[in-house]
Amino acid sequence: MPIPVRLEQVAASVHFSIEKNSFHKAVECLSKQGVTAGGNNGIIHIQTDPPAGRPPRVSLPLLELYEMHDKSPLDNSLNSTGVICNNVHLLLRHQESGSSTETQSGVPLEDSAQVLKTTNVLLEPGFNKIAFTAPAHEPGMYTLRQLCATMGSVQFVLPHIYPIVQYEVYSQEPQLKVEPLTDILLAGIAQKVKFTIITGHYAIKNGDVLQLSNIDAMPILYSPGSTATILSNTGEKVEESVLMIQSSEKVTSIMLPLTPAYHVIEFELEVICHILSTLSKPFDNERLTNGEVHWKTKDNQKPDSCQAAIAQKMSIDCPWSIYSTIIALTFYNPFKAAQSLLSAGKRKYIQVCLQNMSEVSFHLLDHNLTESLKCPNIELVSMNVKTRQHVYRKQSVFCLWEIKWTKELPSSLQCRFSVNFSPAISEEESTSFKPYAYEFQLENIVTLYNVKAEIYPVLGAEHCRTGSLCSLDVSITRLSDLTEADQDESLTESDGMCTTKLMYEGKGFD
Template structure:
C-alpha cells in the first residue's frame, strides 16, 4: 500500500509551497534509528510524509481510534520580521497552538525561515529576533519545538547545515509522535483482545484494528513487524476455529461457517484487495474469502521483504490447513468446489513465486514446496476429472448432470475483471476452464502437471515423491489404454518400495504391473511379475492363486522358446546332500535337494535337472596371468565341497583420543582411528558386468528327476542320472532348472564350492604277434592281433579307430596302409580283437616303435609301444696259419622262424687292396636258420701287410620275397 504519515502545514502557505519539493526529496534520504518502546529492538527507518493543509476539523480527538488516516504531526511555517510577527503572525500561531493543545496534541513544530535581506533590514537588538520571540511565547521549556531554516534557497554550506538540522529535528519529532501513537494504539488493541471471550466481541473488528497496526508498520517500512501482525491474526483465528470445532461456539463466527457460494482462488496480483477487506469489515466474508485475503497480505509483505521463495513454503501449509478447516467446520460447499479453489490457488502461488524469484540458490532450496504445490494441483485436477467424467476409463461422454456441474463450478470461481483485462500468460481460471472443457484437454493438462511435479521432485533429489506421482501417472495411462507408457513408472515405483522395505506397497504395485504387462502381450515379463505376486505373503490367498493359475496357463502354451525365469522367489534350495560325491562311468549318481516352495498350493513339475560343469584338471592347461582382487592376498583355489571363508570388514571403528601439548599448553585435541588399514581397504576396482539374462545351459553331466509334485514348504527331491559319456575329473555344481511345462525356473551358480568327481579308467590297447612268429621281427611283414580293452568308456556303433605309426614302422589293415577301422558297439569293461599287419625296417639291434590310436570315444590319443628284434645274430673269429690269415663268420637265428640264406659275402669297406676268398662252393651254400642252428662261413684274407680292417659280411635271404633283394649285412672291425 502506498500511504505515508500525514503531516499538516499551517501559516505561510506560499512559503511552504516553495520548499515542499525540497522537503519531499530530503526527508527520506537518510535512515534514522527508531528506538522503540517495551524493550523492542531498534530499527533504522527512512521516513517520508504526506504534507496536507491544516484544518481544525481533521484534528483527531481522544476517542478517535484510527491510526493510518490521522495526522501525526503539525508544522507552522512563517517568514516575517518582528513587526509583522507582532501584528498578525503571533496571533495566528496562538490560535493554531491553542487548537492543538485543546485536542491534547503535543506533536508540533514552528519553522521560522530567515533570509539575508530581512536580517539586514531589521537591525534588531540581541534577544529580540523573531525566533527568540517565538520560543519565548510558545515553546517555554520545549525549545526543540522551534527551528530556524536559514537561507533555504541559497545552496551554500550554511544553507545545507540548516536543512540538515531541520531534517534531523523533524525525523526525531516524527518518531516520537509515532511512538506515542503506537503505544496508545497497542494498549487499546491489547485491551480489545483481552475481551475476546465476551459475548459481543467480534473478530472482524479486532482484525481491522490489528491490521491497521500492520498498515502502520508497512507504512514505516518495517515489513517484518507488519508480517508479524498478520501471523498473529492467523494464529488467533485458527485457535478460534479449533475451539469452535471442540464445542466452544461464538456468535461472530457464524458468517464464516455459512454455506460457501464462491470459491475463487487466491489473487496475488494486488498488494491489497479493498473489496475483500470491505467484506470483512461488514462481517460478510466467507471463510475462504477471509483466508484468501489474509494470505494475500502475507504474500505481499514477503515480496516487500525480498523473500518471495517463502510464498510457496507458506502456501503448502495454508492450503492444507484451510481444506482441513473447511472439513472440520462442515461448511457446505458444492462437490468439487474446494478442489477448484485449491487448484486455482496453487497455480496462482506458483506463478507468483516464479515471477518474483530471481535467486537460483533460494529457488532450488525451496523447490520442495513448489513441487508439493504442483503435486497438490495435480491431485485436485484428477479429483475434478473423476467428478466431471473426464477420466480416460469412462467410455461414454460426460452426462448432462456432469456438464451442469462443470458450469456450476466455473460460475462459483468468479471473474476478476481487472485480471481479465490483462494480457500475458493464461490465468489459473483460464487453465482450469480449458481443462474442464473436454476430455482431451483434461488429460493433457493432467499429464503436464504430473510431469512438472515429477521433474521438480527429481531436480531436488526427492525420488520417492517422484515415483509416487509416477505410480498415479501409470494408473492414468492404464485407464488410457497405453500400457507401454505405464510400465516404466510402475517398475520404478515397485523398485523404490522394495528397496525401502515397503513390501505391502511393493506387492500392490506388482499387481498393477502384471495387469500392464498382460496387456502388452509380453509373456516373459508377465511370467516374472506373476511369479513375484504368487510368492508374496502380503497379498490375499485368492489373488496369489489366481496368478498361479496364470503361470500354469503360460506353462501350457508353446509359442516357441521356453520362458526362462529365476527360481527365486518361487523356489529356493536350502540344502544339498551329495549321495555319490565320487563316481565312475555307468555308475548311478544321486543328489538330494531340499527345495522350499513359496507357492500357495502344490504344483506339478515335469522335470528338475541339476547340471555340472567340468573343471580343468590341475596341470592340464597353463594358467594365464590375471589380476587378483586386491582384498585378498592369495589365489582363491576351489576346494571340493568346502565353503571358503572370506575376511569381512570390521563392524566397528576403533578410535583413541590424542592431545598435542606444547610448553604446558594444549595445542590440539583429536581422535585417531587405530584400524584404518582394515576400514580403508580398497575394494576390487575391476568388477565384471553382471548380466541379468536367464537362459538354460547344456551340461554333459546332468542329474534329473521327472514328474515331481512340489507342495508348499519343504520338499525333498532326489535327482539322479547314470554317468555316461563325459570326461573324467572334477565337476562343479552349476545350474538348477525346474521345468513346469513351457515355463522354466532357472538358478545359475547353485554353489561355488560343491564338486563331484568322475573317476574314469581309459581304454588301452594290446599288440600281440602271431603264435607262429612269437616275437616281432624287423624287416618282415607279419600279422599281429590288436586288442581294445574299453575299461570305463563304452564304444558306440560306427566309431572310427585311426592307427598312426612312428617313423620306420608301417601298419596295414586289409592291405590298406591308411588304417581306419570301423568298430561296432562295445560295452564297458569289454574287449575286442582286430588283425593288423606290421612291418618295421630291418635293424641290427632291437628297435622300439609306437602305435598311436585316435577315436571319438577316446578323450585323448592313446599310444602303444612295441619292440622289434633283428632276425639273425652275427659273430666272427680270426685264425692264422703261418703267414696265411682266415676269418670265420658265425650266423645264428634269434627265434624259431626259419630263414633260408645264401650267397655269403665278405668285403672291406675302406681298403680295396684286400681280397677275401670263400672256402666253399657258393652254389651249394644254402642254409635254413633257426635258433637251434649255427652256420659258419670261412674266408681267407689276401693282404700285403697287417693292419686293422673294417669289413662287411652279408647274406641274401631266399624264402621271404620281400627280402630277396635286401642283404642282411654285418659290419665289424678286426685286426690282422
C-alpha cells in the first residue's frame, strides 16, 4: 500500500535567457571566460583549462578581433577599452550547446546560475503541489532545466523538465486608472468614480500624495470618512486605511497610505459635472411663418436620441513621475429640451418639451420661463398646474405658457427655461436639487394669416353623408403686411391684390 514519503529537499535549476544580440551580454560573457590578448593577426585566445573538479570541456572557438577602442582621459583617470569581434555569435551558440551538454552529463544543481529550493516536503500518494519561491534579480525569461529530490544521501534527478516550464520577470511601471462605477456618467448628479493605483516596482512612502487639479465645472466631492483598500498582486485584501484629503482653491491633495511594491490601492471619490445653459440650434427653413416649429413626418425625420456629451479633463500629479497624468471623463446630459410656438386665434402659447434621455427617474421642481430682454409689455403666464413632477426614464414632460402683450408684439423673443431636478431615490424621497436651464429664441412670432376651414353638405341635405360629395371652404385672411420675402414669392399683383401659391395635402379616410 502506498505511503507518504518525506523529502529533505526539492530543488530546481533555473536558466536565465540572455539577449544574443546584446553587446553588453557578450562583454560579460568574455569577462567570465577570461579573455587575454596575446595572439597574432587580431586573434584573442580564451583560456580553456577547466576549473578544479569539473570534467574537461570542448575547446571554445577563437574570436576574431574587428575593432578596439581605447579611451585615455587627459587627467590620467581610469582608462577604458572596448573590444568588438566578428564571431561573438559562435561563442554564444557554443556556450548554449555546452550548457546543455553539461546538464545532460549531470552537473550538480548547486553549480547552476540559480536554484529554487524548498525543504521538508511530504509527498503523498498521487498528485502533489510544491510551491517554490523564485528570486529574480533582473528582468528576463527564466527556464526550469532540472529537478532534484533529496532523501537522505540519495538524490533523484530529472535531467530534463518537459514540457518546457518558463516564467518571465519584468519590472512593472506604476499605473493610475480612474473609471466610473456605472455604465455612463450623468451631468448634474454627484456620482462615484474609482481610483486604482498599481504600484508596480514603486513602493508608496510616507508623504506621497496625489495632487488633483480642481476644475470649476467638475468639483471633487469627498467626506472625512473616505477609505482606501490595499490589495496584494493576487487580489487579496491586505488592509484598509483612512484617506487624508486636503483641498484648496486649485488643488486637491490625497495622502496615500504606505504600500509595498507590486500592490494595488483602490478608493472612491464623488465628482459632479455642472450643466451649463444649453442653447437651441437654429433651424434653416424649419419654421413656419408664425415661428412654429415645422414638425417632420416619419419619412424624413432623423433619429436624434443620443445624449449630448460633456468632456472633462483632470490633471493628476503622481509621486512616481515628474509628468502629469491627464484623465478624461465623459458626462452625458440627462435632458433634452425643445420649444414650439402655438397660436389659437389671437392667443399665443410657448410650449417646452423636456425629455429624459437617461435610464434614471427624476423629480422636477419649479418650472419657470422668463423673457431675457425684460420687455415691459410682454407677460408669460404659466398654464402648468403642478409645481413638482416625476419624470420616468425615457419619458417627456410638456410645459405651457401663454404670451400676453399690451402693445405691439415684438418680432422675436429671447426666452430662458429653467427647472430644478433631482434623482428619484423613491417615489417620495429625493436628494438635493440641481438646476437645469435651456435658452432659445423665437423668430417671427407675429401671426401673418388666419386660416378658417368649413365643410358644407350638398344642396338640400342637412348633413354630410358617406359617399356624398361635400364642399370644403378654406378662408385665409392676411392679418399683417407682406414681408419682402412674401412679395418676392407673389405670382401676380394688380390693383393691390396679390395671388400667391397655396400648397395643401389631401388625405383619404376609410
